[in-house]
Amino acid sequence: MMDVTGDGHMDLVLMEAGAQAIRVLHNHGNWQFDDLDAAGIGLKASGHAVACAVGDYDGDGLNDLAVALDDAVLLFHNLGHGKFQDVTAEAGLAPKNRPSGITFIDYDHDGDLDLFLTGTPLKDGGTPNVLWRNNGNKTFTEWTEPTGLGGSGKTASAILTDFNNDRAVDIAVTGDGPAPMIYVNPREGKYPTQTVSDGEKLPPQWASPFSTTTRTVGWILPSLMPARRGSRCGVTSRAESYGAAFRARATPVAGRVARVGVTAIDIDNDGWIDLAAIVETKAGPQVRVLRNRGDGTFEDVSHALGLDSVKLTAPRGLIAADVDGAGAADLIVTQLNAPPVLLRNVGGNKNHSVRLDLTGYADNKTALA
Numbered sequence: 001m002m003d004v005t006g007d008g009h010m011d012l013v014l015m016e017a018g019a020q021a022i023r024v025l026h027n028h029g030n031w032q033f034d035d036l037d038a039a040g041i042g043l044k045a046s047g048h049a050v051a052c053a054v055g056d057y058d059g060d061g062l063n064d065l066a067v068a069l070d071d072a073v074l075l076f077h078n079l080g081h082g083k084f085q086d087v088t089a090e091a092g093l094a095p096k097n098r099p100s101g102i103t104f105i106d107y108d109h110d111g112d113l114d115l116f117l118t119g120t121p122l123k124d125g126g127t128p129n130v131l132w133r134n135n136g137n138k139t140f141t142e143w144t145e146p147t148g149l150g151g152s153g154k155t156a157s158a159i160l161t162d163f164n165n166d167r168a169v170d171i172a173v174t175g176d177g178p179a180p181m182i183y184v185n186p187r188e189g190k191y192p193t194q195t196v197s198d199g200e201k202l203p204p205q206w207a208s209p210f211s212t213t214t215r216t217v218g219w220i221l222p223s224l225m226p227a228r229r230g231s232r233c234g235v236t237s238r239a240e241s242y243g244a245a246f247r248a249r250a251t252p253v254a255g256r257v258a259r260v261g262v263t264a265i266d267i268d269n270d271g272w273i274d275l276a277a278i279v280e281t282k283a284g285p286q287v288r289v290l291r292n293r294g295d296g297t298f299e300d301v302s303h304a305l306g307l308d309s310v311k312l313t314a315p316r317g318l319i320a321a322d323v324d325g326a327g328a329a330d331l332i333v334t335q336l337n338a339p340p341v342l343l344r345n346v347g348g349n350k351n352h353s354v355r356l357d358l359t360g361y362a363d364n365k366t367a368l369a
Contacts, residue, residue, distance in 0.1 A: 001321045001332075002054045002063060004036065004043075005082040010321060011036070013065065014334060015049035022049060022067060031324060031344065042084035045074055055104030055113045058138050066115055068099035073117060092139045096130040097122050101157040105169060107147065107185065112136050114143075118155035118173060128155040129173070148190030149183055151175065172196070251290055252300045253279060265320035265329045267291065267305075267345065274298075276331055278315045285312040287333065287343070313338040 001010040009027040016023050022043045024036040038044070048070040054063050062078035072095050076084040099119040107114050115132040127150025133143035144150045155175035163170050168185035175181065183191040261278040268274070272292035279288055287307045290298040302308065314336035323330045328345040335341065 001319065001323075002065065004041070006062075006080060010323065012332065012340065013043075013052055013054075014340070015052055015067070017048040019046050021045045021047050021069065022052075025340070027323070029324070031342065041082050042079070042086065043076055044086065045069065047071065050099060051101045053102045053104045053115070057104065057113045057115075057134060059112060066102055066104065068102040068117060068119075070098060070100075071095060073099060073102065073115070075115075087138070090138065092141065093132060095122060096142060096144075097126065097128060100155065103158050103160065105160055105171070107131065107149075107169065107171075108133070109168065109187070110134075110136070115140065116149070116158055116171065118151075118158050118175070120154045127151055128153060128175070129158075146190070148193075151181070153177065251275070251298045253277065253288060253290070261315065261318040263318045263320045263331075265289075265331070267301075267329065268347070269328060270294075276318060276320060278312070278318050278333065285315050286310070287312070287318075287331065307343075310341065310343065312341065315341075 002013050003009060004011040004013065004024050005026060009029055011027045012025040012033065014023040014025065015021065020039050022038045022045050024038045024041075024043065025033040026036040027033055043065065045067055049067055050070050051068040053066045055066070056062060056078075057064050057066075057075070058077065060078075062080055064078045065076040065084065067074040067076070073088070073093050074086060075088050075091050075093055077087045079085055093115075097117060097119040098121070099117045101118040103116050104113040105116050106112065107116070112134040114134045117130045117132075118128060119130075120128050127144060129144065129149050129151040130142065131144045131147055131149045132140040134140055149171070151173065153176045155173050158171050158173045160169050160171060162168060163172070163182060164184065166185075168187050170185050171183040171191075173181045173183065177195070179195045182194050182196065184194065185191060263276050264273050265276045266273055267276070267289055268291065272294045274292045275290040275298065277288045277290070279286055286302070287310050288300060288302045289305055289307065291301045292298055312333060312335065315333050316336050317332075317334035319332040319334070320329050321332065322328060323332070323342065324344070326345075328347070330345045331343040333341040333343070
């Protein structure tokens with residue numbers, strides 16, 4: 001979700017494949033979307049786009065767009081007024097892996113956004129992860145080895161959090177290992193690593209030989225919910241953090257699960273973070289919502305929310321966002337070769353909510369002027 005046109009509405013940016021791999025659905029408000037000529041506004045890319053990230057990499061107050069293709073990374077500078085410029089070459093970005101995911105991160109806490117990509121090694125001896133350090137002058141330098149963030153095997157997705165509450169951003173990465181890997185931010189030097197939990201302490205569903213190669217992973221502060229692929233795995237447990245340790249706990253998802261996407265969402269605005277998930281069952285893909293009771297347990301409220309009637313076609317992604325600005329988090333399901341499905345939350349704003357729009361300045365001189 002990104003305000004592409006600058007009109008105050010959050011538009012939907014989709015990753016696709018072909019001669020134009022970026023698709024933008026312009027949000028006109030009142031749940032009305034239509035296709036925007038992405039190439040015409042400067043968001044031109046060809047190939048197989050797999051992920052994107054939104055962030056103001058140059059500090060000019062406008063959100064820019066980073067796009068990961070399966071063989072490249074692109075950076076689009078937001079010029080304002082719905083126009084973008086491809087600045088990949090000027091920024092010094094080049095293929096260093098075969099990406100599967102991308103995120104902005106200020107790993108060194110210097111005030112500008114760096115880029116972290118997951119994926120597979122570009123060549124023998126390479127690393128699946130790549131870190132690009134923001135030099136502060138609209139250019140980047142590859143900085144994977146000095147931070148120890150290269151990883152091993154195949155990696156799929158990353159999420160940022162301060163899981164040990166030391167005020168430094170850590171990175172949780174899913175991949176082909178038995179559990180997500182956490183890179184613990186040391187502030188200086190190379191990141192030490194730890195897994196969410198060792199296999200012996202996990203329930204049978206987690207200890208089975210399936211990897212966490214899904215593209216989704218979500219934090220329930222201060223907890224981690226990895227989404228699993230595999231015919232015997234699903235959202236059947238969660239790792240609840242206690243300082244720097246985790247223990248597995250069960251969550252109620254009935255039915256045989258083959259694939260899962262998961263996102264954190266406060267579905268009823270009660271202050272407790274709930275879960276929304278896409279699960280593959282014998283009856284086909286379904287959207288499930290697990291309500292957080294506030295006592296460490298969850299209940300499946302999908303039927304009460306009318307999600308039984310939602311028909312999905314090869315779902316690929318799940319987004320929680322307040323699409324209409326009503327103060328309640330809605331859900332968007334992206335699909336393969338089919339339009340996205342928008343699920344409007346009509347009851348989540350029964351409690352109070354506050355929207356904060358923060359406006360800053362590119363430098364102090366501007367602010368003082």
